[in-house]
Amino acid sequence: MADSTLKRIHCKVIRLNNGWAADQVVEVGANGLITGIKAVNGAPVDRILEGPVLAGMPNLHSHAHQRVLAGLTEVHMPGQDHFWGWRELMYRVNARITPDHLEAIATQLYIELLQQGYTSVAEFHYLHHDSGGHHYESIAEMSQRLCAAAQNAGINLTLLPVLYNQGGFDGQPLEGIQRRFCNTLEQYLHLVEVIKETLLDTSSNRLGLAVHSLRAVSAKELRELSAIAEKYYPQAPFHLHVAEQTAEVEQCLAAYHARPVEWLCGEHDLGPRWCLIHATHMTAAEIRAVAHSQAIVGLCPATEANLGDGLFPLPAFLNGGGSFGIGSDSQVCASPARELQLLEYGQRLAERRRAVVVDEPERHVGAALFDRAIRGGSRACGQQCHGISVGAAADLIELDPQNLALASRSPDHALDSWIFASTQSCIRTVITSGRQVVTDGRHDLQEVATDRFRGVLQELDPAGQI
Ligand SMILES: [Zn+2]
Known part of the structure; x- marks a missing residue:
């Protein structure tokens, strides 16, 4: 270039x-x-x-490899027309992805995101090993390919290597294609160090930490990683999927005797560095707790609609002072404008009123949506300043x-x-x-x-x- x-x-x-x-x-x-x-x-x-x-809009939640699947899962599967059925289709395709493939897919995706107005992307990355679960020569091979793709495309990258090492709240081991995702906490911390030392050498790249979800790691490991993040990676944002599916809420209630967000808020001192992806299913008390914590909620309206997740309780969350950003997640939509439109429209349909996101003295819905997503998205991507301001990246x-x-x-x-x-x-x-x-x-x-x-x-x- x-x-x-x-x-x-x-x-x-x-x-x-x-x-x-x-x-x-x-x-x-x-x-x-x-x-x-x-x-x-x-x-x-x-x-x-x-x-x-x-x-430029920060995209706070991306799984680049899912770009190859976008639009292909609109098929009726009797008894399986839900998130978990979709996940099986996604696993079948990602079983075949090699490092070369991932770099090409991510490069294409990042160019598309740029053309639509995203200028940074937080890549929630768990495709660490080969399809048999064997490590590549470098544990950071796939991470390196994502960095190369971001470099090629010229998008700012916040790489979020993901800890994912159990198949449910009961601690069952990962099987089949999920073995690609698996690292012990020790291996994961090694991966994080390799990424930090060798890959993130430009001002456009940042490191964040992530666990896939409450069901994908033990409570003990989440506690350990969160303490390590606090001590050794104070600038790094900390992301996880939470409460996306009602089945996950029920499993969490059975295992931890608390709902996912309730448990997270009780066990962890959530703060501005935390980014809760989806957080779709919350009670009024959970909504207040997340808003009060200053954690960002990562909303992916097109993916959440596509997967039939449910509707995020935006009015109550905003009333509590909550902050959000947007992400492209499963890549069914590359446009921040379409995501923001769908976010507002979903709320209008549920509330039967217009201009749901606007708060006095604001007048324009577009500006209200856009400014909030810029603020929340920047923080979730680990950026110290947001918007067009001195000290922020010149992303226009x-x-x-x-x-x-x-x-x-x-x-x-x-x-x-x-x-x-x-x-x-x-x-x-x-x-x-x-x-x-x-x-x-x-x-x-x-x-x-x-x-x-x-x-x-x-x-x-x-x-x-x-
Ligand atoms: Zn996701």
Whole structure:
């Protein structure tokens, strides 16, 4: 990729953390961070962006390998039309994925995410070993491939190696394809150190820690890992899936005599570093506890709808002061705009009212959704600053002023229209850490990546596994 680092970017209309501003120059340092935001003063600039400029959206929950499955699981399976049936289909396909495949799949996915307006991705990564459960020569082989894909595509990566070593609350060992996921806590900590020492050497990459879910590790190991995270990885976000499925809630009640979120809040001192993915099924007391803890909830509306998870209790959570971000999870939707639209629409259908996410004195639903997802998503990705502000990464997206969906609209109405009334990406320019990676909607590596991805699809034949 040609060096496209920009030092001074003139934005004619830009959404800063305190609202819209006109004719601002974003100054970018050598490390890709914003060093200043100043009114245009006639000094030369590297780029002029005419359309409304927004912060790039963090994608706080991605399983890159599931990109090959997107759209293929819409088949009726008598008695199996639920999450667990879908998971079996997903396992069949991911059994065949090699390191080369993963790099090609993730590169294609990350380019698609960039083109739709995501500029960073938290990769919840548990596909550690070969399909027999044997370790590759380096325990971090698959992690390295994800880092390479992010580097190729130019997306900021928060790599979340996942601890996953039991098949249920009863502690049964992992079997079949799940052996790919398995590390003891000791092996996992070794993996984390290898990633930290050898892979995350740029300012665009970060490390986070994760356990797959309460059913996938013992209570003892979760306690140990959480203590280690606190002591040795104070900057790293800590993620887990929780309360996505009612069956999981029932299993947790049987094993721990508490609901998943209730148990987690009782056993652990949740705080701003924690990110609870889904948290769909909560009581009023659980909602209050999570909101109060300042943990982020990671919402993946398209995947949650696709899998029939249930509807997140957003109004009560926001009333309690809760924070959320969004993720692409199973990759049925690469667009942050579509995720935010579905998030709001699900709530409208349930509440039978409009503008559910907005709180006085806010007026525009698009801005309310967007700003909240930027704030929560940035923290869940381990970023110290959010939005377009000094100290944050220079991650900018420009809405296309030529797109008819946005024409003749104020910036607020353009943001609303992108989220609620466009059928296209509407993104003209994407800049990550000061580097322009999407120009006129196109990514430099698009053709090469797509060719490789088509080859992977032929080799894996995911449709043939369904
Ligand atoms: Zn997930």
